[in-house]
Amino acid sequence: MIGITDPFTSMTVAEFGQRVPGQSTEAVHGYMGMRRSQPHHALVTPLVQTATYTFSDTADLCAFMEAKMWGTDPDMAERGEYGRYGNPTVRSVEKRLAALENGGDALLFPTGMAAVTNVLLSMLSAGSHIIFTDDCYRKTRQFCQTFLQRLGIESTQVPMGDYEALEAAIQPNTRIIISESPTNPYLRVVDLNRLVEIARRYRIKTIIDATFATPVNQRPLDYGVDLVIHSATKYLSGHNDIMAGVVVGQAGLIHALRQSQGVLGGVLDPHAAYLLERGLKTLALRVEQQNRSANTVAQYLDQHPKIRRVWYPGLAHHPDYEVALNQMKGFGGVVSFEIAPLEGEEPLATTSRFIDAMTIPYIAPSLGGVESLIEQPALMSYYEFSSEERLEIGITDNLVRFSIGIEDTADILADLDQALAQV
Numbered sequence: 043m044i045g046i047t048d049p050f051t052s053m054t055v056a057e058f059g060q061r062v063p064g065q066s067t068e069a070v071h072g073y074m075g076m077r078r079s080q081p082h083h084a085l086v087t088p089l090v091q092t093a094t095y096t097f098s099d100t101a102d103l104c105a106f107m108e109a110k111m112w113g114t115d116p117d118m119a120e121r122g123e124y125g126r127y128g129n130p131t132v133r134s135v136e137k138r139l140a141a142l143e144n145g146g147d148a149l150l151f152p153t154g155m156a157a158v159t160n161v162l163l164s165m166l167s168a169g170s171h172i173i174f175t176d177d178c179y180r181k182t183r184q185f186c187q188t189f190l191q192r193l194g195i196e197s198t199q200v201p202m203g204d205y206e207a208l209e210a211a212i213q214p215n216t217r218i219i220i221s222e223s224p225t226n227p228y229l230r231v232v233d234l235n236r237l238v239e240i241a242r243r244y245r246i247k248t249i250i251d252a253t254f255a256t257p258v259n260q261r262p263l264d265y266g267v268d269l270v271i272h273s274a275t276k277y278l279s280g281h282n283d284i285m286a287g288v289v290v291g292q293a294g295l296i297h298a299l300r301q302s303q304g305v306l307g308g309v310l311d312p313h314a315a316y317l318l319e320r321g322l323k324t325l326a327l328r329v330e331q332q333n334r335s336a337n338t339v340a341q342y343l344d345q346h347p348k349i350r351r352v353w354y355p356g357l358a359h360h361p362d363y364e365v366a367l368n369q370m371k372g373f374g375g376v377v378s379f380e381i382a383p384l385e386g387e388e389p390l391a392t393t394s395r396f397i398d399a400m401t402i403p404y405i406a407p408s409l410g411g412v413e414s415l416i417e418q419p420a421l422m423s424y425y426e427f428s429s430e431e432r433l434e435i436g437i438t439d440n441l442v443r444f445s446i447g448i449e450d451t452a453d454i455l456a457d458l459d460q461a462l463a464q465v
């Protein structure tokens with residue numbers, strides 16, 4: 043066998059056997075040690091729909107308790123005890139996600155926000171301080187400014203991309219810096235090397251919400267980020283049919299978070315985990331297609347006379363183009379853009395007419411699924427604000443966020459073309 047060359051990688055079979063599996067292989071098989079026989083010789087991870095687990099007798103129970111308390115027998119300690127402390131279907135997906143992000147372990151939650159709030163509640167105590175960047179998920183900001191504030195945890199918001207302001211915001215009690223990359227809706231990209239360099243000098247933990255990137259496009263743990271969070275509702279599950287969240291990091295930190303989860307109580311339902319695992323198998327395929335389509339759409343919109351501005355990290359004029367080029371394998375499936383204002387019509391109305399003229403994407407919040415979704419942030423996430431208040435947060439009335447699905451790129455371009463002809 044040795045000496046036979048693989049036509050795709052030009053590696054010999056011997057070299058191939060030693061290489062680290064690529065992400066499509068990992069997405070399908072999980073980490074290699076996972077490729078073992080399942081109960082009933084089933085190929086697919088079984089959906090273990092149970093609230094609790096049984097012990098054959100008291101000796102069995104005591105052996106489990108000993109293993110759990112003293113860590114003597116890891117296999118025994120991993121067996122089921124009670125649904126809030128773990129489930130084999132959920133566990134299987136966690137291991138897959140840890141492998142994809144190159145992390146030690148992962149912990150699933152019922153939503154992305156549950157992951158964010160559980161992590162922050164577990165890691166912060168009264169009197170501590172957290173820094174977050176603007177242009178980050180609105181509910182994360184709200185959580186810091188209301189709930190954490192009430193518990194005596196101060197927070198500071200710093201402008202995305204301003205690393206001097208970030209360092210200046212650090213206090214002796216700062217414990218965490220949290221940011222998204224890329225952000226919503228302007229797809230700003232954090233320079234992870236710079237972020238980690240600053241945080242480490244002050245012994246501060248870093249958390250990146252990498253929902254928009256997926257591990258296919260960016261792996262923050264490889265840059266020394268402590269924890270990566272995803273709303274698995276988006277690309278990871280990819281079919282707009284479940285909600286889930288995940289945090290990935292070093293095994294010790296995830297173990298501590300797992301203990302907290304057992305107390306706080308927000309666990310993922312096994313059925314949602316089953317669907318998440320199914321979705322994950324096509325993650326690399328979907329994201330590669332979405333990268334390609336979004337890049338083409340961004341180029342198309344960038345030269346269109348009825349578009350005032352396009353925000354996509356793959357465009358050379360995006361403020362973080364250089365950073366994205368260095369640390370991302372693809373630029374993602376979301377494109378944000380502004381419709382050029384028309385004489386005699388409110389920009390809000392022109393933009394709504396454009397959105398209503400689109401036929402492929404559904405009007406809906408969320409992103410990352412196989413179906414294209416489109417929205418006007420001014421009306422979707424910021425409806426209760428006036429135009430002036432929205433401008434202050436940086437949301438213009440003519441802004442559109444387009445999450446590109448896996449439809450044919452040519453059909454999406456044709457749809458954009460006919461909708462833009464109508465405004």
Ligand SMILES: *Cc1c(COP(=O)(O)O)cnc(C)c1O
Pocket residue numbers: 153154155156179222226251253254273274275276285286287
């Ligand atoms: C959707 C989203 C969240 C929240 O996730 P849910 O699953 O909706 O709770 C957090 N961060 C980002 C970047 C998101 O897009």
